[in-house]
Amino acid sequence: MSLPSTALSTTLMRGLPARFRDLEALAKKSASDINIVLCRAPSAEVAQQAFDLGVWPLHKQTARKLWEIMAAQTQGFVVLVIALPASDYSTTGRGHYLAYGVAVCPAEAEEVGAFGDGFPEACKVHWITKDIKVPYSAASRLVNGLNNNYRIELTRDGFEVDIENGTKLLQILSPRFEARDSRR
Numbered sequence: 001m002s003l004p005s006t007a008l009s010t011t012l013m014r015g016l017p018a019r020f021r022d023l024e025a026l027a028k029k030s031a032s033d034i035n036i037v038l039c040r041a042p043s044a045e046v047a048q049q050a051f052d053l054g055v056w057p058l059h060k061q062t063a064r065k066l067w068e069i070m071a072a073q074t075q076g077f078v079v080l081v082i083a084l085p086a087s088d089y090s091t092t093g094r095g096h097y098l099a100y101g102v103a104v105c106p107a108e109a110e111e112v113g114a115f116g117d118g119f120p121e122a123c124k125v126h127w128i129t130k131d132i133k134v135p136y137s138a139a140s141r142l143v144n145g146l147n148n149n150y151r152i153e154l155t156r157d158g159f160e161v162d163i164e165n166g167t168k169l170l171q172i173l174s175p176r177f178e179a180r181d182s183r184r
Helices: 006-013 023-029 044-053 060-072 109-113 163-173
Strands: 034-040 055-058 077-085 095-106 121-129 159-161
Touching: 034 060, 034 163, 044 055, 044 077, 044 095, 055 060, 055 109, 060 077, 060 095, 060 121, 060 159, 077 121, 077 163, 095 163, 109 121, 159 163
Parallel strands: 034 077
Antiparallel strands: 034 159, 055 121, 077 095, 095 121
């Protein structure tokens, strides 16, 4: 694995709380310090707005699950992977992964309001990579052990992905990311 340049690391980590500043070093320490949650984008326009604002809109049930996961995670961090399914939903497994980033904290009321009435809550996100378009087929062999071993792209909005396949997905989305499981 090649680490990002100092300039890139500085740019990526600007404004991020201190405990998240060295994501890759933390991930190498122990994969158990990472929770990976898949979030579905309702549209490309909403995703772009979220990338620009640094805030991800959440439906009520997704928000509840995310806050529970974040509250339980005291040493590490929660990574959100953003997926955009095909708009016609006619074929299972069609769509793209658009981004991933660290869930930082609940968003302020005015930030939530930017997305309209359809999203009662939102989460501030430090985007690690965004505006990518990796097809689901690039990770089609990965399954979610926390979801009856269904393919990851079939994981519902707000559901956690098992660490082994979740880190493989992050590696596909960004060759810079690497996590080591301390149990190996």
